[in-house]
Amino acid sequence: MSWIVLVVSGVFESVWAIALDHSEGFTKPVPVIVFVVALVLSMGGLSYAMRDIGVGTSYAVWVGIGATITVCYSMITGAESFSWVKMLLILGLVGCVVGLKLAA
Known part of the structure; x- marks a missing residue:
């Protein structure tokens, strides 16, 4: 159950990061x-x-999930440029997150 909660909280990490960007300095309610x-x-x-x-594994997985989703969202919406190098690095990050789960 803890792993499921960790993955979901990693998704919410990307949600708050994206919302923070869209808040334009906390000016949009x-x-x-x-x-x-x-x-x-x-x-x-x-x-x-x-x-x-x-703590180390939890934080690494949480940040990895959040960062992956946030970067992919930014590339899909055009806020950040797409490149194959970025995609390969993101896939490497995802591989590391999966590796941490398997090593646990």
């Missing part, structure tokens, strides 16, 4: 609300997962 809710859910899930999964 809806993205700010999404940011706060996603931040609480993300941190709460990370905290819950850390009861059974070590």
Whole structure:
């Protein structure tokens, strides 16, 4: 159960990062609300997962999931340029996250 919660909280990590960008310096109320809710859910899930999964592994998986989704979202929406090198590096990051799960 902790791994599922950790993955979901990693997804919420990307949600709050994207909402933070869309808030334009906390000037837009809806993205700010999404940011706060996603931040609480993300941190709460990370905290819950850390009861059974070590801090290093939990944090690395959480950040890896969030970063992967955030970069992919940015490339899909055109906010960030696409390159095959970036995609290969993201796939490497995903491979490392999967490796941490298998090593646990």
